[in-house]
Amino acid sequence: MKWEVFRQAKKKDYHTHVGDVHAPNAELARQYAQIMHARRKPANSLWVVPRDDIEEVHADEQGVAMGGTTQKEYRWATNYNTDETFAEEIEASQREQEEAERDLAGVDE
């Protein structure tokens, strides 16, 4: 049985997917996950989830548009040519959106 492992490096971080382990039951899955994914790298917490219990939506397989595969420039802060530097929180949002746009561009290539 396959279990997916999500590691939280430090308290307050998000759990991110780090890989999987094969194990016959939850207890062994937790142990294997610890050994595989938390022995060397810092970990505050691990989530170990049966693979079969994870619902998935896959952009290509289901033919669904996710994360801006259609043209939606109007949805991005970067589309509006105004000065955001007057407030740091707007600048921060703009930076996050620029990063997301770069990631999307990377996916298309």
Add this chain to the structure above:
Amino acid sequence: MDVETVTERAGPREFGPGDEMPREYREAATRMIQFHANSEIMGAYIERPFIRQAPSLDRKLAVSAQVQDEIGHGQLLYRAAEELGVKTREEMLAELENGEGKFLNCFHYPLDDWYELPMIMFFVDGAAMRRQATLKRTSWEPYAHAIDKICFEEGFHIKHGEDILRTLATGSRKDQERLQEAFERWWPRILQFFGPTDDQSTHGDFSMAVGLKTMTNDDLRNAFLNAYVPKAEKYGLELPEYPRVEYHEDDDYYEVYEEDLDWEEFFTVAANEYPTGVGQIEKRRRAQDAVEWVRDAIETPQQGGVDPAAADD
């Protein structure tokens, strides 16, 4: 955990669903997040008519995307509040439609014309963003997570609002005049966004002590004024004579004369008793009722052997 321990440990994203939080904390956090969620929903209802009234296709698409975002924020926040175990999402939605749910003062007023839209989409959302940015450090982790996504999207709303503001401010003389009128009408309400002064705030101290809030109403209002008064002036908007806003040159900050603001109206608004606000709540109730059948259809198991998966075929 008792309140004393909570106060000692309080810090950014310190507590989550795995922690046994005292009742006072859970109730204070629920009140705050539910207010925020309600405001997102009611804000969307204020903006919605402008999808139809937008003067161009681009504007129409952007307002539509924005309304969609706000509803999404509401849902995220109800989830974050629900994890406190005080009220379910259904209970909170029911409170909103029966007039018990509190929400932001600015969304109790009608929004009649396009010139007023930047008042919401730039100034009110800007004030909200100022406050929300500080909540990335709130002590209730699920709230902070919701805020991460909200702030990501909110930058677009404010920049779109500023884009509309600039278009109108650099338009015809008539555009400029109507924009100025809208500004004068909305400015006092916008100044009341952050609520009454710290010394009159009922829940502020506890929320600060347990890390739910990280900045006081007064500090937030000043930070907002410092960023947005120069911005209004840049677009040729003149601050009305009242409420008086004073610039303190020595310490480089703006201050509003609280006594110039209509707090009686504010508290009527806050109690959901202001006539136009009552109308907004009624609209929300009708919309909620109108789609009751959709919720029923989703939640009731299908009769007659139709498997939900059948929709995939």
